Amino acid sequence: MNIKKIESHPYRLKFKKPFKTAGDIYENRDGFILKVHSGSFIGIGEVSPLKGFNIESLQECYYALEAINQTINDIGNIGRDDLFDIFDLHSMMMPSLLFGLETAVFDILSQESKLPLSKYLNNNSSNVLKVNGIHGLHNPNDGFDIIKIKLGYRNIYDDIKKMEELSNIYGEKVKFRIDANGQLDLVKAIRFCKSMEKFNIDYIEQPIAPDNFEDLAELRLHTKIKVAVDESIVDIFSAYKLIDNQCADIFVIKPMTLGKYSTINKIIEIAKENEIECIITNMFDSAVNRMACMHFALSNNIGNECGISADDIFDLDIAKTPEINNGKLAINDCPGLGIILND
Numbered sequence: 001m002n003i004k005k006i007e008s009h010p011y012r013l014k015f016k017k018p019f020k021t022a023g024d025i026y027e028n029r030d031g032f033i034l035k036v037h038s039g040s041f042i043g044i045g046e047v048s049p050l051k052g053f054n055i056e057s058l059q060e061c062y063y064a065l066e067a068i069n070q071t072i073n074d075i076g077n078i079g080r081d082d083l084f085d086i087f088d089l090h091s092m093m094m095p096s097l098l099f100g101l102e103t104a105v106f107d108i109l110s111q112e113s114k115l116p117l118s119k120y121l122n123n124n125s126s127n128v129l130k131v132n133g134i135h136g137l138h139n140p141n142d143g144f145d146i147i148k149i150k151l152g153y154r155n156i157y158d159d160i161k162k163m164e165e166l167s168n169i170y171g172e173k174v175k176f177r178i179d180a181n182g183q184l185d186l187v188k189a190i191r192f193c194k195s196m197e198k199f200n201i202d203y204i205e206q207p208i209a210p211d212n213f214e215d216l217a218e219l220r221l222h223t224k225i226k227v228a229v230d231e232s233i234v235d236i237f238s239a240y241k242l243i244d245n246q247c248a249d250i251f252v253i254k255p256m257t258l259g260k261y262s263t264i265n266k267i268i269e270i271a272k273e274n275e276i277e278c279i280i281t282n283m284f285d286s287a288v289n290r291m292a293c294m295h296f297a298l299s300n301n302i303g304n305e306c307g308i309s310a311d312d313i314f315d316l317d318i319a320k321t322p323e324i325n326n327g328k329l330a331i332n333d334c335p336g337l338g339i340i341l342n343d
């Protein structure tokens, strides 16, 4: 590679409806788009850490990028791994920046190889990805097989009523993924799962606080519902620990909170070795990160429905992502990330 410079272009995207996380309400999504220039190619990536999910701030990512730019200034020809080493050196504890930078580099490398990013990473990858729908964003006519809903925040009887309503609306074939964002203690989680067992549940996600590995494991002994972890996975070490402690049936993987492609690949590999299923999801990011997550999920042959369907949540997005039909999307043959940024 002949790296010339890395540009950052800040964006602010307005949510159509304010977006709530466990601790905050957001009117806008803020981040920046990276453009890595190498020879005649431009690779793009996105950096958009989200409070509550990422430990790094957007400002810290800017500072780190400045240091990287100073290091690579006029560096000329450099191999991928040496470049990644420079990124690592300046982006410690900044997974959103690392994922964005590596995405941009893989975008360039796959463009050079005239392959879609997913095929560049794994020549045997499919071009069709299954995704889940989201309650409140999608409706039964959209044809999703799996719908995600946030529950576990309120009175359990209200949650049961909600599930009865949804099961009627969506019909018996549709499965639900319930995300409790770590709100329950062990006793409540057991009671909650028992009450949910009569519904068509795919899994319950992060029922218990992310660092409470002991209770996550205990819960699995008390329910037939599969237990997924999301916020518990913060790095490769936590993934090993979750496996060792038998805390989960499913890993919900957010690349922007984990960073390097090789790290995330390793997490998926050890999960598979231990019969833990993986899904890839994003954090209401712009089209660039959604697209990166689609390629990444395809390159890992993730067969389960991934959480990358929030494609109509902004007044105006940065670019278009593949259309979702009946819970499926297809990546075209366009080399690289295959995304054309709006002006």
Ligand SMILES: [Mg+2]
Binding pocket: 179, 181, 205, 206, 230, 231, 252
């Ligand atoms: Mg979650």
